[in-house]
Amino acid sequence: MRMVDLIAAKRDGDTHSTKELEWLIDGVQRDQVPDYQLAAWLMAVLWRGMSEREATDLTRALIRSGQVLDMHSVAPFLVDKHSTGGVGDKTSLVVAPLVAAAGLPVVKMSGRGLGYTGGTLDKLESIPGFNVSLTVQELTLLVRKHGIAIIGQTAELAPADGKLYALRDVTATVPSLPLIASSIMSKKIASGADAIVLDVKVGRGAFMETVEQAKALAELMIRIGTGLGKQVTAVLADMNQPLGCAVGNALEVVEAVSTLQGHGPADFSEHCLVVASEMLMLGRLADTPDKARHILLDIISRGQALDKFAEWIAAQQGDARIAEQPGLLPRAPVIADLEAPVAGYVTGVDAREVGLVAGALGAGRERKGQHVDPAVGLVMHVKIGQLVRQGEPLVQIHARSQEAVREAKQRLADAITLGAESVQPPPTIYAVIRG
Amino acid sequence: MRMVDLIAAKRDGDTHSTKELEWLIDGVQRDQVPDYQLAAWLMAVLWRGMSEREATDLTRALIRSGQVLDMHSVAPFLVDKHSTGGVGDKTSLVVAPLVAAAGLPVVKMSGRGLGYTGGTLDKLESIPGFNVSLTVQELTLLVRKHGIAIIGQTAELAPADGKLYALRDVTATVPSLPLIASSIMSKKIASGADAIVLDVKVGRGAFMETVEQAKALAELMIRIGTGLGKQVTAVLADMNQPLGCAVGNALEVVEAVSTLQGHGPADFSEHCLVVASEMLMLGRLADTPDKARHILLDIISRGQALDKFAEWIAAQQGDARIAEQPGLLPRAPVIADLEAPVAGYVTGVDAREVGLVAGALGAGRERKGQHVDPAVGLVMHVKIGQLVRQGEPLVQIHARSQEAVREAKQRLADAITLGAESVQPPPTIYAVIRG
Numbered sequence: 001m002r003m004v005d006l007i008a009a010k011r012d013g014d015t016h017s018t019k020e021l022e023w024l025i026d027g028v029q030r031d032q033v034p035d036y037q038l039a040a041w042l043m044a045v046l047w048r049g050m051s052e053r054e055a056t057d058l059t060r061a062l063i064r065s066g067q068v069l070d071m072h073s074v075a076p077f078l079v080d081k082h083s084t085g086g087v088g089d090k091t092s093l094v095v096a097p098l099v100a101a102a103g104l105p106v107v108k109m110s111g112r113g114l115g116y117t118g119g120t121l122d123k124l125e126s127i128p129g130f131n132v133s134l135t136v137q138e139l140t141l142l143v144r145k146h147g148i149a150i151i152g153q154t155a156e157l158a159p160a161d162g163k164l165y166a167l168r169d170v171t172a173t174v175p176s177l178p179l180i181a182s183s184i185m186s187k188k189i190a191s192g193a194d195a196i197v198l199d200v201k202v203g204r205g206a207f208m209e210t211v212e213q214a215k216a217l218a219e220l221m222i223r224i225g226t227g228l229g230k231q232v233t234a235v236l237a238d239m240n241q242p243l244g245c246a247v248g249n250a251l252e253v254v255e256a257v258s259t260l261q262g263h264g265p266a267d268f269s270e271h272c273l274v275v276a277s278e279m280l281m282l283g284r285l286a287d288t289p290d291k292a293r294h295i296l297l298d299i300i301s302r303g304q305a306l307d308k309f310a311e312w313i314a315a316q317q318g319d320a321r322i323a324e325q326p327g328l329l330p331r332a333p334v335i336a337d338l339e340a341p342v343a344g345y346v347t348g349v350d351a352r353e354v355g356l357v358a359g360a361l362g363a364g365r366e367r368k369g370q371h372v373d374p375a376v377g378l379v380m381h382v383k384i385g386q387l388v389r390q391g392e393p394l395v396q397i398h399a400r401s402q403e404a405v406r407e408a409k410q411r412l413a414d415a416i417t418l419g420a421e422s423v424q425p426p427p428t429i430y431a432v433i434r435g
Numbered sequence: 436m437r438m439v440d441l442i443a444a445k446r447d448g449d450t451h452s453t454k455e456l457e458w459l460i461d462g463v464q465r466d467q468v469p470d471y472q473l474a475a476w477l478m479a480v481l482w483r484g485m486s487e488r489e490a491t492d493l494t495r496a497l498i499r500s501g502q503v504l505d506m507h508s509v510a511p512f513l514v515d516k517h518s519t520g521g522v523g524d525k526t527s528l529v530v531a532p533l534v535a536a537a538g539l540p541v542v543k544m545s546g547r548g549l550g551y552t553g554g555t556l557d558k559l560e561s562i563p564g565f566n567v568s569l570t571v572q573e574l575t576l577l578v579r580k581h582g583i584a585i586i587g588q589t590a591e592l593a594p595a596d597g598k599l600y601a602l603r604d605v606t607a608t609v610p611s612l613p614l615i616a617s618s619i620m621s622k623k624i625a626s627g628a629d630a631i632v633l634d635v636k637v638g639r640g641a642f643m644e645t646v647e648q649a650k651a652l653a654e655l656m657i658r659i660g661t662g663l664g665k666q667v668t669a670v671l672a673d674m675n676q677p678l679g680c681a682v683g684n685a686l687e688v689v690e691a692v693s694t695l696q697g698h699g700p701a702d703f704s705e706h707c708l709v710v711a712s713e714m715l716m717l718g719r720l721a722d723t724p725d726k727a728r729h730i731l732l733d734i735i736s737r738g739q740a741l742d743k744f745a746e747w748i749a750a751q752q753g754d755a756r757i758a759e760q761p762g763l764l765p766r767a768p769v770i771a772d773l774e775a776p777v778a779g780y781v782t783g784v785d786a787r788e789v790g791l792v793a794g795a796l797g798a799g800r801e802r803k804g805q806h807v808d809p810a811v812g813l814v815m816h817v818k819i820g821q822l823v824r825q826g827e828p829l830v831q832i833h834a835r836s837q838e839a840v841r842e843a844k845q846r847l848a849d850a851i852t853l854g855a856e857s858v859q860p861p862p863t864i865y866a867v868i869r870g
Contacts, residue, residue, distance in 0.1 A: 007606055034470075034605075043482070
């Protein structure tokens with residue numbers, strides 16, 4: 001087999017065999033395929049696409065390029081969740097302790113964010129002392145004792161995916177459905193998931209801008225998962241405006257805490273309940289969404305969700321007092337409000353731009369390894385469809401300097417549009433697709 | 436400017452600005468664009484294409500990446516020719532001395548062949564002593580004295596094209612019209628051509644398999660040339676069956692000699708006359724094709740074409756006696772005929788397969804730097820449309836061993852098809868397009 005022939009075949013719209021994809025990924029893993037050939041192949045895949053069979057074979061090959069985490073000794077059936085990412089998406093911080101409190105063990109490998117705001121790990125690390133670097137032994141102990149742990153991705157799981165992803169990032173070959181789907185599914189399955197809830201975001205602040213695109217991605221991931229013997233459910237959720245109110249690492253932890261107490265923003269609370277319900281159903285702890293929701297609301301109202309959160313934070317060496325005293329979290333020196341210049345209905349809150357502003361404040365990173373500021377960010381006071389008075393605060397800005405506040409205000413004034421006519425707010429959830 | 440943004444723009448079907456293409460090629464030349472980004476960009480160009488303006492800008496940038504040879508002190512107006520390559524294509528060996536004998540100076544930079552059979556340089560080097568490595572000073576002297584010289588391509592001319600080409604070869608991004616056109620035109624213009632005759636081959640043994648494809652390539656090259664102030668004429672010529680009879684380095688030199696004597700194969704002689712006529716017209720030595728042809732036939736019949744050939748060979752230190760005694764050229768140890776298994780009409784001679792068989796005998800190379808056998812090859816005795824008797828020789832095989840003859844016979848028996856019904860031979864020339 002020669003790589004140039006595989007590139008030519010994909011360029012001409014042909015389909016790769018299972019053997020060819022195994023050979024290719026094996027070559028990638030052993031550094032035997034030069035980056036320039038891989039880059040040309042990735043662009044050809046982006047152009048010509050892949051059949052479901054090819055995408056499944058690619059996923060399997062990526063999984064086999066490394067180890068598969070096996071936690072079945074302490075968690076007989078593992079349900080994982082994955083979000084395709086968005087602005088203000090702190091879902092894992094709520095859903096993980098929530099379902100763990102309901103008796104469903106959670107072992108999650110999370111990433112650090114690139115662009116926009118931080119990833120789940122960055123948010124957790126804004127909690128003083130929180131440790132995301134655990135050995136497999138430590139992880140096993142935590143899951144056995146507390147039923148929950150979230151750690152960083154290790155290079156041993158689906159390592160060929162890491163190589164592909166690094167190259168896709170610099171060759172403009174990220175937006176390919178089969179490449180996205182195989183990357184996500186290989187990492188989830190390699191980290192030991194028996195079932196997966198996919199939280200696929202749709203809109204301006206998400207990778208998939210239309211419901212159709214998001215649905216196509218969700219369905220492909222469901223078929224790949226099914227093909228590899230996993231149960232998969234996809235939730236299509238809105239990302240035209242930020243999810244919840246807080247955008248920024250420590251600010252999102254604060255919002256997660258209030259959501260676990262039952263006082264979270266309506267859209268974000270609903271989003272967490274839907275994702276957690278689907279996890280309980282996959283884990284056979286409930287047989288209908290209504291029953292699952294009932295269990296979860298009960299856990300929240302009894303304070304068990306917040307208790308599990310505090311227990312988990314402490315178990316990973318974080319300062320669990322933040323569950324009661326959010327003031328212990330890092331706090332930005334300058335806090336200021338952007339006020340509504342006129343009265344009117346909020347007709348748009350551009351999630352993408354809000355994410356970029358939070359990133360510019362220091363909440364995100366542009367390059368791997370860059371430092372993320374835990375304290376800075378935004379707290380949105382308004383949602384699409386809401387009526388605001390002139391002078392009413394639209395956004396609270398948490399920044400390092402007055403200069404940064406000024407810049408953020410300028411950009412946010414354009415990101416939030418006000419109009420004379422009321423508009424319909426976008427739904428929180430577009431659809432739930434069960435595989 | 437960032438390379439990843441240029442890749443994304445081309446991926447999305449956008450058009451690059453002049454500045455962007457200059458920046459890109461400058462980066463390639465200075466090794467500042469990593470190969471993996473260039474490879475992804477090349478595949479995106481193959482997918483999305485380029486506008487004429489982009490292809491012209493790319494060509495100009497490639498030319499500017501190195502030196503431009505200026506021979507105007509000894510040749511005020513230089514007409515070059517370029518063939519897109521084919522099987523049995525020894526046109527330059529005939530056309531260069533022919534038009535030089537007519538008073539049109541010829542300065543040609545030629546390449547070595549890859550795949551199939553050798554390139555013009557390989558064919559010339561089958562002449563004992565022939566030297567293709569001349570300094571610019573030596574070249575200038577030769578052109579002043581003899582009006583003709585053919586040398587190897589130097590790395591100083593369009594060096595960025597060399598880098599692009601090397602990468603295209605291993606990333607399956609060769610077959611892109613704008614990339615082919617800009618590569619050819621940049622090399623021709625950098626080697627100092629004021630006007631160019633493009634010999635674009637069409638058919639099974641050529642890169643362009645249909646007249647439509649060849650026409651599209653020819654027209655793009657004409658527009659690029661015109662855009663850069665050069666006069667360009669394209670000849671669309673058949674390559675479904677080999678051009679002439681000889682396929683193989685020294686064997687093609689022998690056929691070139693007999694063609695210069697006026698005894699060449701009909702199709703090849705006609706092909707050379709058309710290309711040479713167009714060169715004379717671009718060089719203003721004739722104002723109609725008929726007048727040009729008359730001049731050329733006169734030169735051939737007076738023996739001046741062969742004389743100029745011998746003068747040229749001697750000037751480049753080759754053994755000029757081969758013009759009278761072809762037996763002085765390298766000769767293969769085993770010569771055998773493939774005979775017609777049945778009587779019938781020749782319905783097909785697969786040029787591609789004939790080229791591959793000649794390559795397998797040793798006449799071509801698969802990798803850069805590989806040795807080419809000057810002696811081996813094939814002499815085709817038949818052309819499409821011809822009636823043959825059973826046992827009549829179809830091909831003469833010149834090989835290193837009996838084993839090689841056996842293998843060649845097997846493949847050639849399939850490459851030459853005989854039928855009961857007469858078929859129309861393909862035309863030698865499909866069209867002449869004058870820019």
